[in-house]
Amino acid sequence: MLEEIQKWMMKKKPEAISFLQQMVRKNSEQGNEKEVQLLIAEKLKDIGCEVDLWHPDEEEFFQHPYFCATRTDFSNSPNVAAVIKGTGGGRSVVLNGHVDVVPPGDISQWDNDPYSGAIKDGKLYGRGATDMKGGNLCLLLAMECIKDLKLDLKGDVIFHSVMEEESGGAGTLAAILRGYTADAAIIPEPTNMKIFPSQQGSMWFRIHIFGRSAHGGTRYEGVSALEKAMVVIQEIQRLEKTRNERITDPLYEKIPIPVPINLGKISGGDWPSSVPDCIMIEGRIGVAPDETLEQVRKELEDRMTSIQDDWLTKHPPRVEWFGAQWLPGSIDKEHELMQLLKKRFKDISGAEPVIEASPWGTDGGLLTALGHTPSIVFGPGVTSVAHYPDEYIEMDKIFEAAAMITLTILDWCEVAHQPQQKELLKKEK
Amino acid sequence: MLEEIQKWMMKKKPEAISFLQQMVRKNSEQGNEKEVQLLIAEKLKDIGCEVDLWHPDEEEFFQHPYFCATRTDFSNSPNVAAVIKGTGGGRSVVLNGHVDVVPPGDISQWDNDPYSGAIKDGKLYGRGATDMKGGNLCLLLAMECIKDLKLDLKGDVIFHSVMEEESGGAGTLAAILRGYTADAAIIPEPTNMKIFPSQQGSMWFRIHIFGRSAHGGTRYEGVSALEKAMVVIQEIQRLEKTRNERITDPLYEKIPIPVPINLGKISGGDWPSSVPDCIMIEGRIGVAPDETLEQVRKELEDRMTSIQDDWLTKHPPRVEWFGAQWLPGSIDKEHELMQLLKKRFKDISGAEPVIEASPWGTDGGLLTALGHTPSIVFGPGVTSVAHYPDEYIEMDKIFEAAAMITLTILDWCEVAHQPQQKELLKKEK
Numbered sequence: 001m002l003e004e005i006q007k008w009m010m011k012k013k014p015e016a017i018s019f020l021q022q023m024v025r026k027n028s029e030q031g032n033e034k035e036v037q038l039l040i041a042e043k044l045k046d047i048g049c050e051v052d053l054w055h056p057d058e059e060e061f062f063q064h065p066y067f068c069a070t071r072t073d074f075s076n077s078p079n080v081a082a083v084i085k086g087t088g089g090g091r092s093v094v095l096n097g098h099v100d101v102v103p104p105g106d107i108s109q110w111d112n113d114p115y116s117g118a119i120k121d122g123k124l125y126g127r128g129a130t131d132m133k134g135g136n137l138c139l140l141l142a143m144e145c146i147k148d149l150k151l152d153l154k155g156d157v158i159f160h161s162v163m164e165e166e167s168g169g170a171g172t173l174a175a176i177l178r179g180y181t182a183d184a185a186i187i188p189e190p191t192n193m194k195i196f197p198s199q200q201g202s203m204w205f206r207i208h209i210f211g212r213s214a215h216g217g218t219r220y221e222g223v224s225a226l227e228k229a230m231v232v233i234q235e236i237q238r239l240e241k242t243r244n245e246r247i248t249d250p251l252y253e254k255i256p257i258p259v260p261i262n263l264g265k266i267s268g269g270d271w272p273s274s275v276p277d278c279i280m281i282e283g284r285i286g287v288a289p290d291e292t293l294e295q296v297r298k299e300l301e302d303r304m305t306s307i308q309d310d311w312l313t314k315h316p317p318r319v320e321w322f323g324a325q326w327l328p329g330s331i332d333k334e335h336e337l338m339q340l341l342k343k344r345f346k347d348i349s350g351a352e353p354v355i356e357a358s359p360w361g362t363d364g365g366l367l368t369a370l371g372h373t374p375s376i377v378f379g380p381g382v383t384s385v386a387h388y389p390d391e392y393i394e395m396d397k398i399f400e401a402a403a404m405i406t407l408t409i410l411d412w413c414e415v416a417h418q419p420q421q422k423e424l425l426k427k428e429k
Numbered sequence: 430m431l432e433e434i435q436k437w438m439m440k441k442k443p444e445a446i447s448f449l450q451q452m453v454r455k456n457s458e459q460g461n462e463k464e465v466q467l468l469i470a471e472k473l474k475d476i477g478c479e480v481d482l483w484h485p486d487e488e489e490f491f492q493h494p495y496f497c498a499t500r501t502d503f504s505n506s507p508n509v510a511a512v513i514k515g516t517g518g519g520r521s522v523v524l525n526g527h528v529d530v531v532p533p534g535d536i537s538q539w540d541n542d543p544y545s546g547a548i549k550d551g552k553l554y555g556r557g558a559t560d561m562k563g564g565n566l567c568l569l570l571a572m573e574c575i576k577d578l579k580l581d582l583k584g585d586v587i588f589h590s591v592m593e594e595e596s597g598g599a600g601t602l603a604a605i606l607r608g609y610t611a612d613a614a615i616i617p618e619p620t621n622m623k624i625f626p627s628q629q630g631s632m633w634f635r636i637h638i639f640g641r642s643a644h645g646g647t648r649y650e651g652v653s654a655l656e657k658a659m660v661v662i663q664e665i666q667r668l669e670k671t672r673n674e675r676i677t678d679p680l681y682e683k684i685p686i687p688v689p690i691n692l693g694k695i696s697g698g699d700w701p702s703s704v705p706d707c708i709m710i711e712g713r714i715g716v717a718p719d720e721t722l723e724q725v726r727k728e729l730e731d732r733m734t735s736i737q738d739d740w741l742t743k744h745p746p747r748v749e750w751f752g753a754q755w756l757p758g759s760i761d762k763e764h765e766l767m768q769l770l771k772k773r774f775k776d777i778s779g780a781e782p783v784i785e786a787s788p789w790g791t792d793g794g795l796l797t798a799l800g801h802t803p804s805i806v807f808g809p810g811v812t813s814v815a816h817y818p819d820e821y822i823e824m825d826k827i828f829e830a831a832a833m834i835t836l837t838i839l840d841w842c843e844v845a846h847q848p849q850q851k852e853l854l855k856k857e858k
Binding site: 202204215216217218219221230233256262263264265267270272274276279283284286324358360361387 | 634635644645647649653659685692695698699702703705708711712715752753787788790812815
């Protein structure tokens with residue numbers, strides 16, 4: 001079966017690469033996911049799946065405590081799902097991938113058009129190539145392979161092509177609410193072929209630090225919000241240290257800071273010769289797999305009101321939670337889907353897989369916490385090029401990962417009978 | 430003579446207050462000084478002065494090393510000067526006041542329209558009331574009083590009504606270049622009736638601090654420009670300490686930080702979950718009376734390239750000098766104009782004057798350094814309301830200061846003969 005799958009993948013390569021180019025060439029920034037979703041829906045129909053394409057609009061979706069998006073108009077952002085129904089008695093699996101991409105940023109930093117899909121030296125270039133249209137192609141190949149080889153499985157295989165992952169997972173939320181959950185999930189985000197049973201969650205926050213204005217020439221008559229911001233930043237650095245010292249899971253052994261607190265943005269003051277009376281800091285706090293978002297919010301907020309500083313005690317920093325959030329997620333390291341994927345990784349690559357914790361959040365958090373679908377993150381693509389100019393994916397890795405994932409699905413969902421496949425083998429001889 | 434001057438001031442009060450209202454009601458933000466200058470020119474003509482109203486446009490002005498402005502179009506910003514020519518053999522004096530005002534800021538923080546000129550409880554309200562149209566009124570009263578009482582003086586009295594003081598003194602530069610200098614000067618900026626023989630100079634600077642970007646979830650792969658900015662800020666705090674420890678002049682005895690370095694503005698980073706790769710800080714550095722701007726620039730720049738930090742050594746912060754600058758200025762504490770003003774202060778108020786160093790720059794720096802006209806800063810108005818909402822001036826103080834200044838001018842320039850005045854006295858009896 002392994003050889004058969006690999007052979008099928010090789011045969012499909014040219015057509016699949018061309019399809020990846022088509023996906024990359026559709027700019028699918030948030031709010032603009034429709035075209036690529038229609039393309040994927042068409043492909044699913046071609047391979048013989050019934051397709052569910054819908055625009056989330058129910059009240060339950062918008063009112064859900066885990067609804068987190070910067071918009072309420074999803075009219076140009078449909079979700080797509082397709083199910084290969086099992087014969088019964090088997091375990092089901094969700095294959096989840098997002099189609100939204102982050103903006104290309106400063107175009108002048110790209111060698112080619114950000115949506116070129118250009119191919120060079122075995123790499124395919126373009127925004128989304130790695131994050132995560134290459135991964136989506138793995139899933140589509142798995143779906144097509146199962147259909148094409150007429151492999152009847154006992155469990156359902158449920159494919160999600162979701163929108164809006166990059167700022168908090170509204171697409172996957174909608175898929176879960178529509179009932180597309182399973183016994184476990186695989187999400188081929190770009191892990192550089194590492195297997196991530198745990199994913200760091202994260203949230204964005206904004207802190208306002210207050211001072212008292214004065215003329216710069218008599219700055220001692222005021223209280224500099226910038227000096228107070230430095231006190232706040234030092235407290236945040238201490239908090240990060242405390243939070244990370246608590247983490248003992250060996251998955252995090254090689255990660256210098258398992259759940260970092262990143263301060264990404266600062267602004268404040270409006271005149272060089274005035275004492276600034278307000279500074280705003282925006283950042284991202286990592287959430288460990290065993291934490292809830294509520295616990296983490298409370299911990300940061302409590303720290304901000306207990307800083308040892310007279311001024312800050314009387315004028316405590318104000319914490320806001322805004323923008324994106326990703327729930328942490330984890331699957332037991334000894335979960336059978338983990339065992340199966342590890343085995344198939346070794347079968348195909350000949351090497352031991354690297355098992356680590358993900359330094360960023362994925363839709364696996366929502367699938368785990370809300371959909372009761374423990375998720376493994378594993379896919380082709382190098383994380384370091386995601387969100388950067390000249391994003392690319394090594395094409396060979398896509399097919400390697402696709403074969404590993406397909407075989408793992410067959411093991412997990414169990415092949416009921418493969419008469420068609422035998423017939424096919426005969427024919428090929 | 431003292432009583433005579435005081436009597437004259439009392440008589441003029443209603444008319445003068447009404448004129449101050451007119452001045453305040455003319456919004457004279459930079460680039461918009463024309464209307465108030467026309468008003469002042471008219472007043473000077475009314476009291477019998479020949480008026481010089483001109484738009485600085487000569488190459489010498491724009492090319493001058495002390496030219497410092499955010500614009501090159503002064504077509505709506507004339508300067509005004511008027512001279513009461515002396516009979517000869519006496520010392521001359523410059524009376525300098527600026528008409529430009531800073532913007533009103535957030536209008537909702539004002540109780541009244543910022544240009545209302547409203548009067549309540551002995552105070553006149555409006556942007557510029559204190560900084561420094563109230564002071565300008567003192568000078569106009571002095572001019573009018575000398576004319577009205579027909580006091581022939583030996584030395585020239587040279588009145589400047591200048592634009593563009595609030596960002597570096599281009600108006601006073603133009604007046605100096607046009608030849609309006611003297612043996613000494615009085616500038617009635619709002620000192621709250623303190624006498625400032627020394628004025629702090631200042632310059633604006635901008636510092637760019639560089640880091641290396643990375644995803645916030647793996648922030649340890651980047652170098653936070655914000656963390657490096659904190660190192661830079663600490664170095665600036667040390668520099669401020671060093672610079673102030675050098676100042677031993679007793680004038681600064683009661684001033685906690687004689688020449689502060691104010692960090693007024695910060696911004697950097699563009700995404701909460703990215704490591705910021707550039708932070709910009711804007712500030713103002715105070716310049717001591719015995720320092721040159723060049724020395725101060727070099728000291729800050731040298732500090733920025735010698736910070737003990739591996740990253741910053743390899744990626745040194747970039748310092749820019751932009752926007753406003755004010756030269757420091759000083760007059761000998763024992764200068765005769767100082768003695769005269771101190772005496773007249775005591776004569777009228779009955780109290781000893783407070784002698785201090787000014788915590789901010791004025792056009793006195795340019796007058797001293799370029800115009801060889803040592804300057805005293807002394808005027809009505811409370812500094813703390815300048816540049817703030819609901820700016821106001823206590824009206825009584827204007828007339829007190831005007832009398833002190835007028836008497837000081839008479840002493841300094843020397844009354845040649847006052848037959849007209851004697852005649853006038855007789856008539857009034």
